[in-house]
Amino acid sequence: MRIGLAGLGNVGAGVVRLLHANRDLLKARGVSLTVVAASARNRDKERSCDVSDIEWEDDPRALASRRDVEAVVELIGGAEGAALDVAAETLKHGKHLVTANKDLIAAHGVEMARIAEESGVQLSFEAAVCGGIPVLKTLREGLAGNRIDEIRGILNGTCNFILTRMGSDGADFATALAEAQEHGFAEADPSADIDGRDSANKLAILSAIAFGIVPDVSAISVQGIRKVTLNDIRSAAQRGGAIKLIGHARRVDRSIMQRVKPIFIPFDQMLAGVGGVINAVEISGDFMGDLMLQGAGAGGDATASAVVADLIDIARGLRCPSFGRPAASLVSLTPAQRANVG
């Protein structure tokens, strides 16, 4: 399958590296994926991947109209602007679209899925939630026969790194945040992470697939970790637990409770032991019972792993509704169906 790649940053370069490194492996698995053209802002920028055999497009939207491109991968980021333009253009041209963009999917995913269904193409976004962890595939496919009752997880590696450093080394919030930025785990403007918005976008996507609802961040009660103090962390440890930023969605009668909040997790629960930039998600299904997935929730290589998995499914001809059911059947929660989060 021939691919147009919009964005050559951390994740885009990771995709190119993976496809070079594992080309023979993928071939042995019956899959051939080739990036024929790519686009980014600055053509002259040094890339952490070999782009010598990839053609360049100044305008990422041009990838969608190329006759030699069957699928476009959007790795620019942001809910609007160039990312949305590329996505819209790709679907308009009746081509498959893969993205790692949680902002885009939380804001426009349902409409995009509807267009993809009408055009008979695939819209996939595994990498948008928890980087390399195949959590959407697990929910949508592995647990497809279950009623999902609850999802609970550490959905943001930056916050988990900060809280872990505060807990294990007694660093205060500002020091731990500065360290996260030094390591490249936090953006120069870390507010989307530490104020919980990044986790909320991911939870909205998880809830959509789990409960068949339209992703709606405004239905989620969101509190970040800015106000967590060293004292809070120490007194949690004295009470036998850790403070973790948890995205939590649960059926409550005929309503859905959705919340992102730093909460106390006793040390004997697995989520308490998930440290550093690692993400983890617990899912409860009515027949499966409980399961937990844990792994790298970010980073170019791990996220590329999820992007390429989506591409492999498409190349194999596997089709699955993006949210696990027809987009038109997703329901919007009424205010009465938003369970009190307490």
Ligand SMILES: NC(=O)c1ccc[n+]([C@@H]2O[C@H](COP(=O)([O-])OP(=O)(O)OC[C@H]3O[C@@H](n4cnc5c(N)ncnc54)[C@H](OP(=O)(O)O)[C@@H]3O)[C@@H](O)[C@H]2O)c1
């Ligand atoms: N990084 C992670 O660990 C991670 C994990 C999960 C999901 N994601 C998601 O993956 C996406 C990409 O993230 P990233 O970390 O790879 O971002 P990044 O390193 O900032 O890369 C963004 C890329 O998009 C290009 N770009 C920006 N604006 C553009 C425009 N107007 N036209 C064309 N190209 C443009 C940039 O070009 P230049 O390079 O020329 O500046 C760059 O190559 C985001 O949606 C992010 O949320 C990232």
